[in-house]
Amino acid sequence: MKKHNTQIIIIGGGLAGLEAAKWLVQYHYKVVVMEQEKIAGGHVVNWHSLYPGGIRGDELINNIFLTKDSMVQILTNQRVTKVEKRDNFFWVHTSQGERLFAEAVLLTTGFKLFNAALKEELGYGIFPNVVTSAEVEQILASRMKPPWQLPPRKVAIIHCVGSRDMKAGNMYCSKVCCMAGVKTAIHFNQQYPMCKVYNFYMDLRMHGNSYEALYLKAQTEYGVQFIRGRVSELSADQYGRLVLKSEDTLLGKPLKLTVDVVVLMVGMEQRKGLVVSDRGKELAAFDGQHFYEPLNAYDDAHKTCLPGLFLGGACKGPMSATEVIVDARAAVQVIDQYLQNN
Amino acid sequence: MNKESKVWKNYQKEIPEDHYFYVRSCIRQTFFPGAEASLLRLLRNDLNRDVFEDARHTCCTGIGYHADIIPLETIMTVMARQFSLMNEGGYSNMLVSCVTSFGLYCEVLDMWEHSPELEAKIREQLFQSTGREFDKPKHVVHGSDLVYRLRDEIKRKNVYQLINKETNQPLRVVEHVGCHYAKIFPHKSVGGAEFPEVLSGMIEAWGGEVIDYPERRHCCGFGFRHYLLQENRGYSIAQTRTKLRSMEPYQPDFILTNCPGCTMFLDRWQYTLAEMEGVTYDQKGRGIPVLSYEELAALLMGFDPWEIGLHMHQVQVEQLLDKIGIRYDPDMKYRAKNGDYMGKPAAPDVLIV
Numbered sequence: 288m289k290k291h292n293t294q295i296i297i298i299g300g301g302l303a304g305l306e307a308a309k310w311l312v313q314y315h316y317k318v319v320v321m322e323q324e325k326i327a328g329g330h331v332v333n334w335h336s337l338y339p340g341g342i343r344g345d346e347l348i349n350n351i352f353l354t355k356d357s358m359v360q361i362l363t364n365q366r367v368t369k370v371e372k373r374d375n376f377f378w379v380h381t382s383q384g385e386r387l388f389a390e391a392v393l394l395t396t397g398f399k400l401f402n403a404a405l406k407e408e409l410g411y412g413i414f415p416n417v418v419t420s421a422e423v424e425q426i427l428a429s430r431m432k433p434p435w436q437l438p439p440r441k442v443a444i445i446h447c448v449g450s451r452d453m454k455a456g457n458m459y460c461s462k463v464c465c466m467a468g469v470k471t472a473i474h475f476n477q478q479y480p481m482c483k484v485y486n487f488y489m490d491l492r493m494h495g496n497s498y499e500a501l502y503l504k505a506q507t508e509y510g511v512q513f514i515r516g517r518v519s520e521l522s523a524d525q526y527g528r529l530v531l532k533s534e535d536t537l538l539g540k541p542l543k544l545t546v547d548v549v550v551l552m553v554g555m556e557q558r559k560g561l562v563v564s565d566r567g568k569e570l571a572a573f574d575g576q577h578f579y580e581p582l583n584a585y586d587d588a589h590k591t592c593l594p595g596l597f598l599g600g601a602c603k604g605p606m607s608a609t610e611v612i613v614d615a616r617a618a619v620q621v622i623d624q625y626l627q628n629n
Numbered sequence: 630m631n632k633e634s635k636v637w638k639n640y641q642k643e644i645p646e647d648h649y650f651y652v653r654s655c656i657r658q659t660f661f662p663g664a665e666a667s668l669l670r671l672l673r674n675d676l677n678r679d680v681f682e683d684a685r686h687t688c689c690t691g692i693g694y695h696a697d698i699i700p701l702e703t704i705m706t707v708m709a710r711q712f713s714l715m716n717e718g719g720y721s722n723m724l725v726s727c728v729t730s731f732g733l734y735c736e737v738l739d740m741w742e743h744s745p746e747l748e749a750k751i752r753e754q755l756f757q758s759t760g761r762e763f764d765k766p767k768h769v770v771h772g773s774d775l776v777y778r779l780r781d782e783i784k785r786k787n788v789y790q791l792i793n794k795e796t797n798q799p800l801r802v803v804e805h806v807g808c809h810y811a812k813i814f815p816h817k818s819v820g821g822a823e824f825p826e827v828l829s830g831m832i833e834a835w836g837g838e839v840i841d842y843p844e845r846r847h848c849c850g851f852g853f854r855h856y857l858l859q860e861n862r863g864y865s866i867a868q869t870r871t872k873l874r875s876m877e878p879y880q881p882d883f884i885l886t887n888c889p890g891c892t893m894f895l896d897r898w899q900y901t902l903a904e905m906e907g908v909t910y911d912q913k914g915r916g917i918p919v920l921s922y923e924e925l926a927a928l929l930m931g932f933d934p935w936e937i938g939l940h941m942h943q944v945q946v947e948q949l950l951d952k953i954g955i956r957y958d959p960d961m962k963y964r965a966k967n968g969d970y971m972g973k974p975a976a977p978d979v980l981i982v
Contacts, residue, residue: 407815
């Protein structure tokens with residue numbers, strides 16, 4: 288079968304890359320997934336659970352691996368330095384000086400997390416009990432030791448850290464943090480039943496199926512208190528507890544709250560760019576200044592300005608895990624169509 | 630606070646231990662002259678540090694700058710001359726008494742870094758007007774930076790601690806860091822704009838308890854234009870009122886500041902507010918004493934309260950001295966150095982003195 292000789296390289300072995308690989312193999316292509324980390328699975332593999340159903344991150348990744356095929360080769364510790372298009376094919380260069388041949392390339396490089404230390408007022412890196420949402424996922428999944436010694440009695444979850452924030456240079460919404468914040472609040476209550484959780488938000492965007500129900504459940508069953516206000520300052524009191532200063536904008540009053548733990552719902556940012564060249568000419572579209580942009584957001588949402596180079600998952604912008612899966616599968620169809628026509 | 634973390638290390642500044650060229654503060658000289666004298670005596674005599682002054686150095690022009698009455702190039706040339714005097718004395722570290730001057734030195738050096746042509750122009754102007762040349766300082770350090778750096782050494786020499794001698798509990802201290810110290814160039818301060826540790830570090834080292842209060846980072850009320858324009862003084866006093874009302878419920882034993890303007894306004898406006906509204910911000914009607922960091926360091930090292938000019942404060946400090954157990958002679962309060970009685974100031978109507 289001709290397809291078995293057609294090699295596709297997927298750059299990025301996270302949820303999008305692995306999901307696309309799984310389905311490209313179903314279409315009988317030969318697939319190489321290049322992952323820069325020691326293990327594939329991206330951010331998701333470290334996630335305690337994914338909303339709305341609560342599946343563990345590593346379980347979701349393992350489900351993809353269960354269907355792994357000999358036609359998929361996953362190369363870890365491989366940092367891609369350059370994607371070069373010559374005539375109708377690609378050379379993908381690695382930091383080890385190797386180059387691999389491909390007839391199509393799918394970028395599923397995902398995102399990086401906002402560096403919470405840049406929001407100085409929130410004290411990340413200064414106060415041990417200020418942790419990011421990504422760290423909490425690992426703590427709740429018992430992959431990381433919590434910095435707190437005693438079970439926390441009061442926890443504040445701060446939404447939109449590095450998202451919708453002109454000062455942080457990120458004007459966009461990271462989309463998943465609202466729901467992840469609700470989910471984290473519930474998990475804190477489940478793990479520490481005596482715990483009271485406060486979520487500080489500017490808007491809550493409960494747009495998906497069952498999100499609104501989970502938001503209501505957090506309030507009615509777990510007593511999570513949602514406060515509309517941005518936290519302006521965080522300090523430690525004389526006992527080492529964390530003191531938040533904010534404004535409750537619904538009451539129009541300043542607010543001071545003492546808590547044991549603060550969770551920062553960090554946003555998504557574009558990763559460092561790739562050098563992508565077309566017949567020797569470098570393309571600025573992949574320089575990493577912004578999330579990668581497809582030809583359009585509608586019927587060409589996976590194609591790039593370079594034919595044969597495709598986009599999938601959160602390298603195009605913030606996406607939830609469910610959206611990533613759908614997007615990766617859609618990319619497979621578009622790649623297949625391209626290769627059939629060429 | 631995790632002081633071993635990489636992030637916290639980014640908030641530290643390099644503060645040399647010794648060898649400084651000192652530039653004075655105009656307003657400190659006027660409002661609390663003893664504070665500056667205390668710092669110099671403390672550094673030179675008690676801590677054996679080399680601090681050099683040149684009598685030819687001048688005002689930094691900071692007040693004129695913030696009042697928009699002095700052209701920027703003039704300010705820069707004045708500062709360039711101070712640098713030249715520093716070079717002439719053989720120094721490369723500048724010790725700045727005033728927070729406003731400190732902010733302005735940092736600002737001018739920053740402007741020169743971004744606009745080298747401006748620096749070249751100032752060099753030319755200074756040379757044409759005075760025949761002087763200059764090298765920029767290696768370190769610009771505020772007085773409170775240096776005292777913070779030496780806080781443990783001061784602690785070892787302390788005669789008193791920030792402990793209430795009757796209850797044996799740490800004194801409850803609220804601090805106010807001058808805006809121009811950390812808010813303009815956060816990386817030039819200890820702890821940056823968000824976690825300024827310069828004063829709280831001293832309080833903790835000397836046995837006190839730092840009390841957080843909601844408006845801790847609010848302006849003291851000086852705010853140059855608010856105060857300098859008489860029509861705007863309502864804004865000034867309103868800000869000080871906000872601060873004092875915010876700290877009142879925590880019943881602090883005193884306020885610690887590092888800026889001459891802040892010391893002045895947090896102290897003097899307590900009298901004004903008492904006259905205007907009939908209120909004081911403590912339970913006994915005496916007000917909350919305000920000390921600058923040099924005054925506090927000097928007191929704890931056993932300096933005489935009247936020698937360091939504490940009788941110049943509006944809110945009387947005896948209540949605080951008694952709490953710490955500092956010995957003083959009440960009869961010497963209003964006596965000049967030669968022992969002559971200077972006369973007692975008129976008492977306010979509300980604030981108990």
